Amino acid sequence: xxxxxxxxxxxxxxxxxxxxxxFLYLSPIIASLxxxxxxxxxxxxxxxxxxDNYKTMFTDDYRLGDSIKVTFKYVLLxxxxxxxxxxxxxxxxxxxxxxxxxxxxxxxxPSLLGGSVAISVLWKQxxxxxxxYNQGLSLLGIDGPNWIADPHYAIFxxxxxxxxxxxxxxxxxxxxxxQIPQELYEAATVDGASIFRKFAxxxxxxxxxxxxxxxxxxxxxxxxxxxxxxxxxxxxxxPINSTLLYSxxxxxxxxxxxxxxxxxxxxxxxxxxxxxxxxxxxxxxxYWVYYSDGRD
Amino acid sequence: MAIHRQIRSFFFHALVLGFGLLMLYPVFWLLSASVKPTTExxxxxxxxxxxxxxxxxxxxxxxxxxxxxxxxxxxxxxxxVVAVIGTVLxxxxxxxxxxxxxxxxxxxxxxxxxxxxxxxxxxxxxPQYIMFHKIGWVDTFLPLMTPKFVGDAFFVFLIVQFIxxxxxxxxxxxxxxxxxxxxxxxxxxxxxSLPALITAAIFTFMGTWDxxxxxxxxxxxxxxxTVPLGLRLFLDSSGSSNWGAVFAMSVxxxxxxxxxxxxxxxYFTQGIATxxxxx
Numbered sequence: 001x002x003x004x005x006x007x008x009x010x011x012x013x014x015x016x017x018x019x020x021x022x023f024l025y026l027s028p029i030i031a032s033l034x035x036x037x038x039x040x041x042x043x044x045x046x047x048x049x050x051x052d053n054y055k056t057m058f059t060d061d062y063r064l065g066d067s068i069k070v071t072f073k074y075v076l077l078x079x080x081x082x083x084x085x086x087x088x089x090x091x092x093x094x095x096x097x098x099x100x101x102x103x104x105x106x107x108x109x110p111s112l113l114g115g116s117v118a119i120s121v122l123w124k125q126x127x128x129x130x131x132x133y134n135q136g137l138s139l140l141g142i143d144g145p146n147w148i149a150d151p152h153y154a155i156f157x158x159x160x161x162x163x164x165x166x167x168x169x170x171x172x173x174x175x176x177x178x179q180i181p182q183e184l185y186e187a188a189t190v191d192g193a194s195i196f197r198k199f200a201x202x203x204x205x206x207x208x209x210x211x212x213x214x215x216x217x218x219x220x221x222x223x224x225x226x227x228x229x230x231x232x233x234x235x236x237x238x239p240i241n242s243t244l245l246y247s248x249x250x251x252x253x254x255x256x257x258x259x260x261x262x263x264x265x266x267x268x269x270x271x272x273x274x275x276x277x278x279x280x281x282x283x284x285x286x287y288w289v290y291y292s293d294g295r296d
Numbered sequence: 297m298a299i300h301r302q303i304r305s306f307f308f309h310a311l312v313l314g315f316g317l318l319m320l321y322p323v324f325w326l327l328s329a330s331v332k333p334t335t336e337x338x339x340x341x342x343x344x345x346x347x348x349x350x351x352x353x354x355x356x357x358x359x360x361x362x363x364x365x366x367x368x369x370x371x372x373x374x375x376x377v378v379a380v381i382g383t384v385l386x387x388x389x390x391x392x393x394x395x396x397x398x399x400x401x402x403x404x405x406x407x408x409x410x411x412x413x414x415x416x417x418x419x420x421x422x423p424q425y426i427m428f429h430k431i432g433w434v435d436t437f438l439p440l441m442t443p444k445f446v447g448d449a450f451f452v453f454l455i456v457q458f459i460x461x462x463x464x465x466x467x468x469x470x471x472x473x474x475x476x477x478x479x480x481x482x483x484x485x486x487x488x489s490l491p492a493l494i495t496a497a498i499f500t501f502m503g504t505w506d507x508x509x510x511x512x513x514x515x516x517x518x519x520x521x522t523v524p525l526g527l528r529l530f531l532d533s534s535g536s537s538n539w540g541a542v543f544a545m546s547v548x549x550x551x552x553x554x555x556x557x558x559x560x561x562x563y564f565t566q567g568i569a570t571x572x573x574x575x
Contacts, residue, residue, distance in 0.1 A: 006397060007400065009477040010397035010399030011399060013393035013397065013477070013481070014390055014393045016386040016445060017390040017409065017446055019446055020447060021412070024420060024424060024443055025412050025415070025420060027423070028422075028423035031426070032419050032422055093312070095308075099313075106317070107316055107319070108557075109320060112553060113550050116508075116524065116549065116550055117549065118527060118545075118549045119550070121527065121546050122322055122323075123322075132321070132322060164319065226508070230508070231508075250418055251513075254425075263422055267416070267419045267422065270416055270418055271416055
């Protein structure tokens with residue numbers, strides 16, 4: 001009897017989460033899969049069209065092609081740079097020095113604010129022809145382009161904004177670096193190892209679980225970036241689709257054209273792309289992620 | 297030797313601080329542009345304005361017809377407060393259940409919950425929108441508020457980790473004293489989990505404050521606009537004609553995040569290090 005009372009309590013406390021799981025996750029996932037095979041504009045009933053949405057995506061929709069290219073470029077450039085910056089700064093800050101708290105705060109502020117509309121607005125200005133960035137370049141004698149208006153460069157303003165927000169990743173790296181036993185470095189120093197060798201043979205291997213974690217999280221987040229692209233391009237993804245990140249195009253399809261069936265199909269393609277990337281990370285992790293507690 | 301080390305340390309700090317300030321330069325510039333006379337914003341190179349003016353702030357605040365920025369702030373604030381209460385309450389309940397009570401299928405539910413963290417929101421977005429549309433909730437705060445009352449997997453995980461660190465003997469002795477599960481949750485585990493709850497509250501506040509996408513989709517009546525939507529509207533309507541006012545409102549829109557951040561700094565660092573949130 002007591003046992004069942006305990007069960008009841010467990011389920012009762014879990015009830016809100018469970019309701020949410022059913023109504024906000026499970027049924028929407030199923031509905032989304034169904035909708036991806038239909039044409040649906042919210043007003044009339046969904047119309048079953050088989051694989052037509054998927055066919056259109058792969059054969060007809062050149063904007064989607066552009067969008068995928070832009071998104072890959074954005075993810076594959078911003079993620080490594082963000083992680084590299086974060087790791088570099090974390091190692092610099094991990095020298096057990098004074099003012100660590102202050103520095104951590106300074107470097108975290110861009111992460112804190114970077115997702116806001118305000119910073120995207122500011123960024124529009126920073127990367128303008130006469131903006132801050134070009135003013136900086138002109139000090140070096142370089143005449144910078146109009147980053148936002150030039151389709152060749154527009155995506156780099158978004159990548160720059162993303163890399164600028166490396167602070168949160170840095171804090172996770174800092175926590176990871178603190179876990180590495182100092183004796184290892186001391187022993188290596190006694191053996192006359194150089195800084196680079198210590199980095200390659202101690203820091204990097206022992207940090208691989210944290211790198212793996214950061215890589216996965218940042219990758220998933222980056223594929224879903226929306227606000228920056230929306231604000232900086234004024235909601236269009238322009239010039240000439242050069243900032244049409246996947247989420248932005250999905251929003252345009254679903255909520256501007258009210259093509260909800262097609263947008264659902266796009267969501268599934270995104271899920272598959274993200275799953276493929278994280279899948280590769282997980283599958284290869286056993287070859288490059290090192291767990292010091294003896295797990296493989 | 298000591299002098300050598302001091303010089304090294306000096307350069308080190310100069311480098312770290314200098315690079316950090318360089319990174320923050322755009323933010324300082326934003327702040328300075330918001331109080332510079334209009335003619336100076338794009339012409340003077342320096343940060344320091346020749347004279348400080350707050351006219352951009354009043355121009356921005358009253359810059360939209362029929363509505364003031366105060367309304368947007370009030371809307372955002374209401375949304376955030378409700379979101380914080382809902383998230384902390386529901387996430388902590390689920391976390392308490394996962395961390396302290398044994399029942400069949402617990403591990404399955406826990407795995408499902410963690411799975412939802414990895415799921416890109418786009419997959420559930422459209423059916424959720426259709427559902428809220430069908431029940432007439434679009435263009436109200438309800439689609440933005442109600443989902444907060446079912447818990448957030450990230451915070452459930454964070455709080456579970458925290459509760460696992462609280463000695464189980466407390467539960468035993470509480471039960472001997474005749475405590476029921478609810479009393480145990482509310483009177484013992486919750487107060488002891490306060491740091492984790494504060495972390496969850498802070499992140500929820502900031503996440504809701506900056507949640508442009510959800511608000512963009514669900515809100516269309518300008519009276520219900522939140523700060524991000526108001527700012528975007530203001531950018532579109534006055535844009536290049538009045539950058540000063542746009543910058544002034546941008547500054548105001550990030551003040552709450554900054555204040556919360558500085559008040560709850562230590563919780564921030566903990567929260568990020570445990571869950572990899574925000575970023």
